[in-house]
Amino acid sequence: MTRTEYPWLLPSAMADPELPGDRGARSRRTVRDWIVDITAILCAAGIGLLTVATIEADPSTPEGIVLIDSLIGAVACCALWFRRRWPIGLAVAMTVLSTVEPVAAGALLVALFSVAVHRPFRPVALVGAGALAVAPIQPYLRPDPDTSFLASTIVGVLLILLVLSWGMVVRSRRQLVVTLRERARRAETEAALRAEQAQRLAREDIAREMHDVLAHRLTLLSVHAGALEFRPDAPPAEVARAAGVIRDSAHEALQDLREIIGVLRSPRDSEGDRPQPTLATLAALIAESRLAGMKVVLDNHLADPAAAPAATGRTVYRIAQEGLTNARKHAPGAEVTVTVSGGPGQGITVAVRNPAPTEPFEQVPGSGQGLIGLTERATLAGGRLDHGPEPGGGFGVRAWLPWPS
Known part of the structure; x- marks a missing residue:
């Protein structure tokens, strides 16, 4: 033994x-x-x-x-x-x-x-x-x-059984207390982990929102500031127009940043307090890009863009916004085509394509996380997204998102 x-x-x-x-x-x-x-x-x-x-x-x-x-x-x-x-x-x-x-x-x-x-x-x-x-x-x-022998034996047996039973009851109670304490400790740990995970997801969501919102504005600032730097002899009207775009983009960037920071300071994480673009505001995004000097063609085949689900419309807007931002960074001067099609029951297909740049340009720095964030955003929405070089040159971003009938 x-x-x-x-x-x-x-x-x-x-x-x-x-x-x-x-x-x-x-x-x-x-x-x-x-x-x-x-x-x-x-x-x-x-x-x-x-x-x-x-x-x-x-x-x-x-x-x-x-x-x-x-x-x-x-x-x-x-x-x-x-x-x-x-x-x-x-x-x-x-x-x-x-x-x-x-x-x-x-x-x-x-x-x-x-x-x-x-x-x-x-x-x-x-x-x-x-x-x-x-x-x-x-x-x-x-x-x-x-005392008789039988009585002494019975009393001894009963006392032994009594103390053994009492001891096992005490042990069972202690085991129950230990189990309850362990469960309470585990519940506290799990609650802390859930709170930490929720906080991390909220931070990632806010960081993604800041990237999507501010990258577009800051790219406009960089492009026009670079144009003023390399063309000091530009006509006064063109300089004034570029300065106006820079001023408006900086104002919009500060406004968007103020709204997102307000979400961070708010005691409750309300989705309605954040900037909420939709498909109905896609035309305003295209107009803003055109005002900044981009050549953008919008091919919208949706009969009623306002009828699209809010979450889906917001995702389409962010995909188009990121596509325009990337085209402005990596193919300045090229004509960008934004195509939106689909309908209830079919889903929404959005594509942003631009040809290869024909003239040398100064590379605008970027984080490299925009397309990764778009892929994750589309996946979470129940759709899919792919991106890469086009067969005839250039670059394209294509996504499909569900639209329930």
Whole structure:
């Protein structure tokens, strides 16, 4: 037999460490442990003193036997100090000792209670069966003159069953408390994780919104500022028009930024407080791009753009906005075509295409995350998006989004 095969024979430091009562893993007792252990020793000593008084009252008992019984009972009570560390061994020792020493009965009951509290059912059943098996031996070897053998045996059996049942009830209650605490701790952890995930998703959503809104405005600023830098001899009218576009774009960028920052400062995350473009405002986006000097052709085949779902229309707007921004960065001066088609039950198809640039230009820096964000946005909306070079040159962004009938 090895210790790994019977782990319940190990000290309590290595068995059931999750229970509040199993404190063998700690080298120092708490104040509660001291109180409980001293109380258990005093209870066992009280039972032992009553037994000694009964033995001493019997005139046929020699005085030397009373002294020996008292000493053995004191040793048994003091041995209860180790009931937390070796409950199984102590209970077995007390069971054997109680067969010939009635003064050790109190220590036996406390030891059996400790086993029931600190060990699972199998070792408790084995130790309890052993204690019940030897219960008739002590009344037989040292009978009580005032009590019959049968009555003494029945009382001993009932006391053993009582302390074992009481100990198992205490253990079950402690296990229930540990389980409830673990569930509460797990629930708090899961709630914190859900809150953290929701906060992270909200931040990602706001960051995506800021990219979609501000990239378009800031690209206009960069393009026109670059034109003024490289053409200082431009006519005054053209310089004034470019300066007006820069001023308007900066104003719109600040306004959009103010609205998004307002969402961050708001105590509630209301979708209606954010900028909400729709398909109906797509024409205004095209007009703004044309005013900035872009060549944009809008081919809108939707009969009633305002009837499209708000979320779908907003996604179409963002795709067109990002496509125009990328075309302005990477193909300035090229004609961009924005095509929108579909209807209820068919879905909405949006495509933004531009030919390859024909003249050298200064590259406008970008984050490189716009198309990735568009793909994610389209996927979350239940659609799909692909992008890449066109067969005849240039670049294209194509997306399909659902439109329920």
